[in-house]
């Protein structure tokens with residue numbers, strides 16, 4: 001896979017869950033933030049967040065459901081558990 005990698009920072013004492021959805025976003029659970037390749041931290045304020053993998057969202061890194069109207073070709077966004 002090529003493209004962006006987002007590191008999911010877990011809640012203290014917890015493990016992050018990363019679940020890709022076919023043709024859609026990647027669901028991330030129990031994270032406090034996502035950190036992108038540039039080191040920019042995106043705070044997580046919900047128990048579960050949907051991370052855009054098609055890179056067409058108007059509010060990256062979060063999914064805004066644009067993938068439903070523009071076919072998600074899996075351009076290469078990967079979410080990995082961080083520390």
Ligand code: FES
Pocket residue numbers: 023024025026051052053054055056057062063064065066067068072
């Ligand atoms: S995966 Fe939903 S807008 Fe990109």
